[in-house]
Amino acid sequence: xxxxxxxxxxxxxxxxxxxxxxxxxxxxxxxxxxxxxxxxxxxxxxxxxxxxxxxxxxxxxxxxxxxxxxxxxxxxxxxxxxxxxxxxxxxxxxxxxxxxxxxxxxxxxxxxxxxxxxxxxxxxxxxxxxxxxxxxxxxxxxxxxxxxxxxxxxxxxxxxxxxxxxxxxxxxxxxxxxxxxxxxxxxxxxxxxxxxxxxxxxxxxxxxxxxxxxxxxxxxxxxxxxxxxxxxxxxxxxxxxxxxxxxxxxxxxxxxxxxxxxxxxxxxxxxxxxxxxxxxxxxxxx
Numbered sequence: 571x572x573x574x575x576x577x578x579x580x581x582x583x584x585x586x587x588x589x590x591x592x593x594x595x596x597x598x599x600x601x602x603x604x605x606x607x608x609x610x611x612x613x614x615x616x617x618x619x620x621x622x623x624x625x626x627x628x629x630x631x632x633x634x635x636x637x638x639x640x641x642x643x644x645x646x647x648x649x650x651x652x653x654x655x656x657x658x659x660x661x662x663x664x665x666x667x668x669x670x671x672x673x674x675x676x677x678x679x680x681x682x683x684x685x686x687x688x689x690x691x692x693x694x695x696x697x698x699x700x701x702x703x704x705x706x707x708x709x710x711x712x713x714x715x716x717x718x719x720x721x722x723x724x725x726x727x728x729x730x731x732x733x734x735x736x737x738x739x740x741x742x743x744x745x746x747x748x749x750x751x752x753x754x755x756x757x758x759x760x761x762x763x764x765x766x767x768x769x770x771x772x773x774x775x776x777x778x779x780x781x782x783x784x785x786x787x788x789x790x791x792x793x794x795x796x797x798x799x800x801x802x803x804x805x806x807x808x809x810x811x812x813x814x815x816x817x818x819x820x821x822x823x824x825x826x827x828x829x830x831x832x833x834x835x836x837x838x839x840x841x842x843x844x845x846x847x848x849x850x851x852x853x854x855x856x
Contacts (some may be wrong), residue, residue: 602809606671606745608855611679613814615665615849619644619685622842626689628781630835635698635715637722640839645686645732663734665847669741681769683845685735689722696720700782708782709776725783729829729837731775732831733788737796737822745804763804765814770797773822774803779829779837780835787830794824794840802847810854816842816847 579684622640647662663686669679696715702708711726720726749757756851773796778788798820807834 576584587652588603593778596855599757601616601756603761603806606674606677606853607782609671609853610669610856611671611677611812611853612668612737613666613849613851615652615814615847616647617663617665617685617818617845618646619663619687619846620844621687624839624841626837626839627783628727628829628835630830630832631702632702633698633782635696635700637720637727638695638697638717640686640694640722640729641690641692642689642841645688656851663847665849667849667851669739671745675744675746677745679741679743679767681739681741683737683739685722685731685737685843685845686733687731687775688734689727689729691722691724693719702782706783708784711782724780726788727782727811727850728778728780730778732778735822736774736776737771737798738774739796739798741767741798743767743798743800757806759807761806762808765800765802765804765816767800768798769800769820771795773824775824775827777827778827781829782786783836787828789828791826791828793827794822795821796820800847804855810852812851812853814847814849814851816845817850818845818847819843 594723596686597645621642623641625636625638626640627636644663664684667679669677671677683770695717697717699714700711702712744766745763747761748756749761752762753759772792773794774790774791776788776790780786798818799854800816800818802816804812804814819841827837829835830835
């Protein structure tokens with residue numbers, strides 16, 4: 571009987587200790603940053619861009635020609651107050667995104683990349699024809715072109731998506747906390763995540779064009795579509811605030827770019843691009 575009593579008391583003591591340990595563990599607060607499901611996030615930032623060369627096809631009632639391998643560059647503003655000036659935030663090259671975590675690792679988002687595309691004025695080959703009425707100033711360029719070199723002066727062609735090359739997209743992304751790799755003691759104070767995403771959307775540029783000395787045209791127009799991939803590093807501070815560094819690349823196809831006030835005249839092009847993005851934002855539950 572003594573053996574049975576001692577054994578029973580020992581088992582009871584072990585069970586009580588186990589319950590106490592579990593109670594202590596369950597009493598530990600769960601880190602806010604440890605769970606993302608149900609959180610919203612938004613960010614705002616700036617970018618630099620690189621574009622591949624592209625063939626730009628121009629067509630109208632009296633012309634049909636292609637500028638081969640046109641090159642372009644962005645129009646950076648640098649570190650400037652316009653990025654946070656409410657009356658001028660659309661002037662720099664900017665990125666804005668708002669999203670929602672559908673699970674701890676996966677999120678959906680809507681965003682706008684406000685890029686700027688400026689065709690470089692240099693010598694390129696041209697194919698096609700120009701046959702404008704002699705009364706038009708641009709008729710000085712009349713002729714048939716067969717890989718002929720032409721200097722792309724502003725009189726011949728100014729072609730810019732500078733207000734801007736607007737990519738409006740939906741995105742699906744994954745976020746992974748890698749703070750443990752750096753042995754960070756408290757992820758609610760500082761957390762590191764890596765992110766990857768895939769997106770698709772429309773191109774809604776405001777194209778600034780002067781073609782063959784015709785009147786300047788600069789209006790918004792739905793011109794095509796784009797797809798994109800991105801990868802980055804996210805640094806979250808004090809649970810609610812973050813800075814994100816991203817590389818984002820994609821493909822843009824614009825078959826219907828407005829170039830003049832005449833709806834019968836248009837341009838088309840497709841190209842690849844790469845963005846380097848720095849953005850700041852917040853993450854929260856409603």
